[in-house]
Amino acid sequence: MTERTAVLATPPAVRGTTFLQRVRAEALPTRFSWYARDWVALLAVPAIFIGGWLVMAATEDRATIAISDTIVRIMLFTALVVANRSLLARHWRRFWAAPWRSAGVVVAGLIVVQVIVSVVKAALRPFVDHGVADGQGSEQPLAIGILFFASLNPVVTALIEDFTFRHTLLLKFPIWNRYTLAASLTVLNALVFGAIHIGNFEGQWLLTLSYAGAGLLMNLVYLWTRNIWHVLLMHGLNNFILGGPVTVLLAHMLGAVMG
Secondary structure (H helix, E strand, O other), rough: HHHHHHHHHHOOOOOOOOOHHHHHOOOOOOOOOOOOOHHHHHHHHHHHHHHHHHHHOOOOHHHHHHHHHHHHHHHHHHHHHOOOOHHHHHHHHHOOHHHHHHHHHHHHHHHHHHHHHHHHHHHHHHOOOOOOEEEEEOOOOOOOHHHHHOHHHHHHHHHHHHHHHHHHHOOOOOOOOHHHHHHHHHHHHHHHHHOOOHHHOOHHHHHHHHHHHHHHHHHHHHHHHOOHHHHHHHHHHHHHOOOHHHHHHHHHHHHHHHO
């Protein structure tokens, strides 16, 4: 099946229909298809790890590592956008076929993601090594300009992960009429998504289940709407606010006031 055929198989948007009929930009596949853009998405996450390892092998300077790692991720994200430009445009038109409800899904998902991560982390804390703090370090802080640039890192990474996990490694598989297999893939996908964030938890594998829970929610949202923009915005805004530019700005402002 060619990519053109796959596009034509997309369910048509009809005015006056239900929310899902309006926003769904992909039909559930009945056969496996693979394009060049899928290779880009599949290789993007390993490329992040390889790029980070190469940078850290070349230098120990934190500023250089932060800047280089962010540049690598921005380049990978740009490659994904270019490779998926027609898909993004098609999904965007569908997203705006029901703008208010689509925005509501994004906001509600953003809130639920944080609830899931917080609750699962709290529940798992008694079972992990309390001598290790997840994602916390004692190194000297970076200059504010470098911090702002590096704060783009989690934002573009979120968007890369959604292309990889939500679209390429989930919806593309023609298994959705086999419920046990479909459920297993959806959960396994979320577990792998959580596991690749082991660096956020200083080696505490159990805590990656908190991100797996968030990944499972985003998987379900994507399978429900079959529109990549709901999860792109949900995940991207989450990282933009928490750990991204908003966090850096607030920390800088609080530091200036308290200093």
